[in-house]
Amino acid sequence: MTDVDAPDNPYVRDPDTDFEPVAALxxxxxxxxxxALREAIRYHDYRYYVENDPVIADRTYDQLFERLxxxxxxxxxxTVDSPTRRVGGQPxxxxxxxxxxxxxxxxxxxGEPEDVRDFDSRVRRAVGDVSYVCEPKFDGLSVAVIYEEGRLVRAATRGDGIEGEDVTANVRTITSIPQRLRGDYPDFLAVRGEVYMPREAFHAFNRERVEAGEDPFANPRNAAAGSLRQLDPSVTAERPLECFFYDVLAAGEHRQVVEETDASRGALGVDDLPTQSSEHERLPDWGLRVEHDWYLVTDDVEDALSFRDEMLDRRDDLPFEVDGVVIKVDDREACARLGTTARHYRWAYAYKFPARSEVTTIVDVxxxxxxxxxxxxxxxxxxxxxxxVTVSRASLHNQSEIAAMGVDVGDEVRLERAGDVIPYVAEVTESHSDGHFEMPEECPACGSPVARDGPLHYCTGGLQCPAQLVQGLHYFGGDDGLDIEGLGEQTAETLVEAGLVEEDVADLFDLTETDLLELEGWGEKSVRNLLEEIEGAKEPDLATFLAAIGIPEVGPTVARDIARHFGDIDSVMDADEADLQAIDGVGPSVAARVTDFFGNERNRRVVERLRERGVDPQPIETDAGDELAGLTVVFTGSVEGYTRDDLEALVESHGGNATGSVSGNTDYLVVGENPGQSKRDDADANDVATLDPEAFFEMLDERGVAVDAP
Structure with a gap:
């Protein structure tokens, strides 16, 4: 490779980034x-990742990259090996x-020192005195990267050790893995490395995911593995991945290397690379990054044990996640004599760290x-x-609980799992902060003022808040909403990020085939199916519509009660709290939520925009018979031949009121098969009469309601 430090490359030292217009070239x-730009960028990558000594500012590097x-x-x-391939290729x-x-x-x-000493004894019995190389056991994803004539041609995950997944397109996006080698490299080179996500980048990445309403990755290893195995390389390019190399698997002339390389050694040969430590020195000469700071060569296994313990003590200060130390016989000839088993090398051993447990540090809130x-x-x-279970996040619930514990970033805390499932912060075991975390005064997603309701905080931005928009769009088209197949959370996020749903959920009904076909990875069939689903959702019943638009505390059951009481959307929007509380099962809190929602002009505007686009919530017929007028009935358990909706509709179609909970206003609790205990307890407490299905149908018959009992 050309010496790019030479003065004839203008983009190496103090580059001039005031470029001529492209049209003038x-x-x-x-x-x-x-x-010249490619050569310089490769050099700057080497100085930054391998030498850890950059010679230009990050902004200048970005300008060179953008110009290229x-x-x-x-x-x-x-070209296939251009630095610009880091932005990703085709899915x-x-x-x-x-x-x-x-x-x-x-x-x-x-994880036991005696097991490591036993390994040392086995090695010395087999080959005599040896020295060991000790290095971090990176907690990432192992990859094999192949270079031919200095150019990256293939990369694969470890897989089962014999075969792995081809991740070449994704590996090309990782800046610390060179597309081309430097110096006097062999014609054919296969090297093993570990792709990982740096600790700081991992926490920043998880923060973005949580703020976007997505689940965070449990640990950096899962984040690295999930990022490297993406089908879309442009997604991998956006993830903060890096790589360390630590082993030469094979090297030499391409046509001979596979047949002649000893799998137990995987080196050029003892004359070329006689030791593991000589590999460690040679890899950076080829532009391949190694870990310099934590590396030890020793002839005493006790030094190796101490090295691991020191690294364990410094574990939380390391910029990358490790789960132990790898101890390898340094001499390659001795490695060849020791050989392998069917599954592992006999010349290497990992002295692992204990799993982190229960007490940990809050990195961010x-x-x-x-x-x-x-x-x-x-x-x-x-x-x-x-x-x-590996836990990387825990809810702090609300401001009151935060204040009570005095919890903040940097504190050490003890975790527990509620019901052995949901993790939560139980207490601060060691405080490293002053005061406690304070909830923001403005919504972090849209900047709208934050309102407080008791211990809870709410964004006042309504459906026009981007964070609420993604979640609201997903809910709007979900099972409890309009049931639009194909409108999952990922699709909702894609539509919002692409600006196709920008103002509110009504934008969904403005989508065109042209809009969707421009999205990466979308084909004609998936586009056509989604548009047909959207069109078919334009006439929901009123209860479904009320549940879909996301009124706080209004789920499908409450939405149905409200819809049956008022009949049409305009009546619901104009109702006051007293009107709503007249519905059995709607208390002051729900009534306030509904009136506040429709009292917000932005939310009313969303409803109007939906109606302008042909969304027409179907009114519920309220002119029912009066045979059951004045009766309130609650159902629990199943009734053969009828769904719960069937029974409730039957009661209401004859003037009665069917609710979801028992109160002092309830006249009958109908108890079917496998009933819930709480409703029966409420019936006893409120002296409400209970009927089995047979008695219920007899009561209907006595009141003139003709229906066939099962």
Whole structure:
């Protein structure tokens, strides 16, 4: 490779980023500039990732990169190994399986020092005195990367050790993995590395996911694995992945290397790379990044044990996640003599760390905005094992609980799992902060003022808040909403991010085939199906519509009660709290939520925009018979031949009132098969008569309601 530190490359030292207009360049000038930019960018990547000594500012680097991309696009000069491939290529249908040139075996491991000493004894009995290389056991995803004539041609996950998934397109997006090697490299090179997500980047990435209403990754390893195995390389490119290399699997001439390489060694040969430590020195010469700070060569296994203990003590200060130390025989000839088992190398052993448990540190507190606008503080944690489950976040519930515990960023806390499922912060075990976390005065998603209702906080932005919009759109088309198949959370997020649903959920009904086909990964069939589902959802019944638009505390059951009472959407929108509380089962809190929702002009505008686009909530017929007038009936359990909705509609169609809960106003509780206990207890407490299904149908007959009993 050319010495790019030479003065004839203008983009290496103090580059001038005041570029000529693209239109002013000839084809030849553009090609020359592209070649110089690629060379310089590769050099800057090497200085930043391998040498850890950059010579230009990040902003200057970005300008060089943007210029290269601009020229490649304008003059059609992109190549497969250009640095710009880091932005990702075309989405894949699936990850193909490929065979490794050399098996990628696992490493035997234990968390007990005596097991490590036993390993040392076995090694010395077999080959005599040895030295060991000790290095971090990175907690990421192992990959094999292959270079031919210095160019990256393939990358694969470890898989089962014999075959792995082809992740070449995704690996090309990782800046710390060079597309081309430096220096005097072999014609063919297969190296093993670990793709990981740095600790700080992991927490920032999880913060973004939580703020967007998505579940965070449990730990950096899961984040790295999930990011590297994406079918869309552009998604991988957006993830903060890096890589360390630590082993040469095979090297030499391409046609000979696979047949001649000893899988137990996987090196050039003892003359070329006689030791593991010589590999560690050679890899950076080829532009491949290694971990320098934590690396030890020793001939005493006790030093290796101490090295692991020191790293364990410094675990939380490391910029990357590790789960132990790998101890490898340094001499490659000795490695070849020790050989392998079917599954692991006999010349390497991992001395693992104990799992983190229960007590951990709060790295950050983010505020998540839910569908109804409620703000929930979420603690992002150093991943910790709680009852066998890795936990990286825990709800802090509300401001009152935060204040009571005095919890803030940096504090060490003890976690518990409610019902052995949901993690929560039980107490602060060691405070490293002054005061406690305070909820924001403005919504973190839209900047609207935050209102407080007792211990809870709410965004006042309504359906026009972006965070509420994604969640609201997903709920709007979900099972409890309009039941629009294909409108899942990922689709909702895509539509909002693309600006196709920008103002509120009514934008959904403005979507066109042209709009959706421009989205990456969308085909004609999926677009057509979604549009047909949207069109078919334009005439929901009133109860479904009320549940779908996301009124706080109004789920399907309450929505049905309200719809049956008022009959049409205009009556619901104009109702006051007294009107709503006249409905059995609607108390002051729900009534206030409904009137507040429709008292918000932005929410009323959303309803009007929906109606303008042809969404027509179907009125419920309220002119019922009067045979059951004045009666309030509640059902529990199942009645053969009827659904709960059938029975409630039957009562209401004859002037009665069917509600979901028992109160002092209830006349009858109908008890079917497998009934709930709470309603029967409420009936006893309120002296409400209970009927079995047979008695219920007899009562209907006595009142003149003709119906066939099952």
């Amino acid at each position: 000839t084809d030849e000038a553009a090609e020359d500039q592209v070649a 991309q601009e020229l490649e696009d304008a003059f059609d000069l992109e 894949l249908d699936e990850l193909e399986t490929v065979e490794h040139v050399v098996p990628m075996l696992s490493i035997d491991s234990s 983010v505020v998540q905005v839910g569908r109804t606008g409620r703000l929930t503080p979420v603690a992002l944690l150093e991943p910790v094992d709680v009852g066998g």
